[in-house]
Amino acid sequence: MAADLIRVTYRIECEGDVAQMASRIASDQSTGTFTELPGETDDIRRRCAARVESVIALPPADHPSFPHSGTGGPVNRGDAVIAYPLDAIGTDFAALMTITVGGVFAIRGLTGIRVMDFDLPEAFASHPGPQFGIDGSRRLTGVAQGPIIASIIKPSLGLAPDETAHLVAELCEAGVDFIKDDEKLMSPAYSPLSARVAAIMPVIRDHEQRTGKRVMYAFGISSADPDRMMRNHDLVADAGGNAAVVNINSIGIGGMSFLRKRSRLCLHAHRNGWDILTRHPGLGMEFRAYQKIWRLLGVDQFQINGIRAKYWEPDDSFVRSFHDCMTPIFSPADRPLPVVCSGQWGGQAVETYQRTGRTLDLMYLGGGGIHGHPMGPAAGVRAIRQAWVAAEQGTTLETAAKTQPELAASLAKFGGDAA
CATH class of the missing domain: 3.30.70.150 (RuBisCO large subunit, N-terminal domain)
Structure with missing residues (x-):
C-alpha cells in the first residue's frame, strides 16, 4: 500500500x-x-x-x-x-x-x-510541524496583509549590546515589522546573548507602548549543546521575546527536534550550509527534499534567498524554493513563511511578486538595502514599501520613483535595471 x-x-x-x-x-x-x-x-x-x-x-x-x-x-x-x-x-x-x-x-x-x-x-x-508558520507570523508582527518588511542587524558582527539596541530603536522608528540578529551572531564575548536581550527588549517594549506596534525581534540562540540552546531560548522567552534565529544545519535534526518540542518562540530558520549539499548539480540534495524535513521538524520561517540575490543561487532556484515552501506536505498548516533575503533592496520586488504567483505571503528581508540607503535606514524601509506597492499595482519601479524620492535614491545607488 x-x-x-x-x-x-x-x-x-x-x-x-x-x-x-x-x-x-x-x-x-x-x-x-x-x-x-x-x-x-x-x-x-x-x-x-x-x-x-x-x-x-x-x-x-x-x-x-x-x-x-x-x-x-x-x-x-x-x-x-x-x-x-x-x-x-x-x-x-x-x-x-x-x-x-x-x-x-x-x-x-x-x-x-x-x-x-x-x-x-x-x-x-x-511530527509537530510549524508552531506559528504563516498565520502566526502575521499575528505576531501585526501585519494582516501584504509582505512583512524586515531587516537584519548590520554590521553582522562587532556591535556591543548598547550599539545594537540603538540600531534596533532606529529600525523600529523606520517602520520595520521584524528585525533579526545576523545568523553569525549568537553569544560572542563582546555581545553575550543575555546582555543583548537586556538591552534590546526595553527598546521593543518602549516602541510598542508609544506606537501600539510590537516589532518582532529574532535573537540568535543556536548552540551545538541542546541544553544550552534551551537556556538561550528561555532567556529570550522569559524576557518577553517571541522569536529566535536558528541555524538549522549547525544544530542538526536532533537539536531542532529537541528545541521545537519545548519552544515558545517563532523559529526563524537560516539554512547556511545548505549550499554544501546542493551547489554541485550532480551531487547532494535538492531543496525540495531538504525543506520537507525541516518543515515537519517545526521551522516557522524559512530563509530561501531571493531574486538577484548576492549569492550564487540562480533566480529559477529561488522560485522553485519558494513554491516548495508554499506547497503543503500534509496540510496548509505545515507551510512556513518564506523569507526572501540576501541582497534585497526593493528593486527585486516586482519580479519577486510576479514569479512567486503574485502572493504577498512572504517576509522581505533587507540588510544593506536598508542600512546602506543614502538617505538613511528609514528611507530604506520606505523605498522597499514603495517598491512593493508598485509591484501590486503593476507599475514599474522607474515610474513609481518619479514621485517617490526614497525609491529613486535606491534605484540610483543599487541599480536601475529592475522594472
Missing part, C-alpha cells in the same frame, strides 16, 4: 545501466549486500526490501560529477524512484537520512547522485 511506503527520487549518474544501478541502491540500502545472503529470505525481502518503482532516462552528461570516476567520458543519467517500506525505517528522520541518503553516496560505480525528493506517507504527519 502507498501509505506504507517512503518514496525517494534519486538522480543517478553512472557509466553503466541506470536501472541496474537503481536496483543495486535499493538492495544495498535495505536488505542486501555485495553477495547473496542465506538469511535474506523472501519474507524479509517482502517486509523490508526497497524496490525500484520507475526509472526515467535523462540526457547523458559529458563528464562525471565525481572526480577521477571511470573513463571521464559521457555518462548515463536518469531519475529513479525507489520505494522503502515504512516498517523498515519508521518516521524517525535519523533513520530516514541514514538509510535513504547516508549510504547512497558511498556506492561504487556511481559518477554522481542527487536526492531530488521525498514522498513521505501520512505517518510522518506525527
Whole structure:
C-alpha cells in the first residue's frame, strides 16, 4: 500500500545501466549486500526490501560529477524512484537520512547522485510541524496583509549590546515589522546573548507602548549543546521575546527536534550550509527534499534567498524554493513563511511578486538595502514599501520613483535595471 511506503527520487549518474544501478541502491540500502545472503529470505525481502518503482532516462552528461570516476567520458543519467517500506525505517528522520541518503553516496560505480525528493506517507504527519508558520507570523508582527518588511542587524558582527539596541530603536522608528540578529551572531564575548536581550527588549517594549506596534525581534540562540540552546531560548522567552534565529544545519535534526518540542518562540530558520549539499548539480540534495524535513521538524520561517540575490543561487532556484515552501506536505498548516533575503533592496520586488504567483505571503528581508540607503535606514524601509506597492499595482519601479524620492535614491545607488 502507498501509505506504507517512503518514496525517494534519486538522480543517478553512472557509466553503466541506470536501472541496474537503481536496483543495486535499493538492495544495498535495505536488505542486501555485495553477495547473496542465506538469511535474506523472501519474507524479509517482502517486509523490508526497497524496490525500484520507475526509472526515467535523462540526457547523458559529458563528464562525471565525481572526480577521477571511470573513463571521464559521457555518462548515463536518469531519475529513479525507489520505494522503502515504512516498517523498515519508521518516521524517525535519523533513520530516514541514514538509510535513504547516508549510504547512497558511498556506492561504487556511481559518477554522481542527487536526492531530488521525498514522498513521505501520512505517518510522518506525527511530527509537530510549524508552531506559528504563516498565520502566526502575521499575528505576531501585526501585519494582516501584504509582505512583512524586515531587516537584519548590520554590521553582522562587532556591535556591543548598547550599539545594537540603538540600531534596533532606529529600525523600529523606520517602520520595520521584524528585525533579526545576523545568523553569525549568537553569544560572542563582546555581545553575550543575555546582555543583548537586556538591552534590546526595553527598546521593543518602549516602541510598542508609544506606537501600539510590537516589532518582532529574532535573537540568535543556536548552540551545538541542546541544553544550552534551551537556556538561550528561555532567556529570550522569559524576557518577553517571541522569536529566535536558528541555524538549522549547525544544530542538526536532533537539536531542532529537541528545541521545537519545548519552544515558545517563532523559529526563524537560516539554512547556511545548505549550499554544501546542493551547489554541485550532480551531487547532494535538492531543496525540495531538504525543506520537507525541516518543515515537519517545526521551522516557522524559512530563509530561501531571493531574486538577484548576492549569492550564487540562480533566480529559477529561488522560485522553485519558494513554491516548495508554499506547497503543503500534509496540510496548509505545515507551510512556513518564506523569507526572501540576501541582497534585497526593493528593486527585486516586482519580479519577486510576479514569479512567486503574485502572493504577498512572504517576509522581505533587507540588510544593506536598508542600512546602506543614502538617505538613511528609514528611507530604506520606505523605498522597499514603495517598491512593493508598485509591484501590486503593476507599475514599474522607474515610474513609481518619479514621485517617490526614497525609491529613486535606491534605484540610483543599487541599480536601475529592475522594472
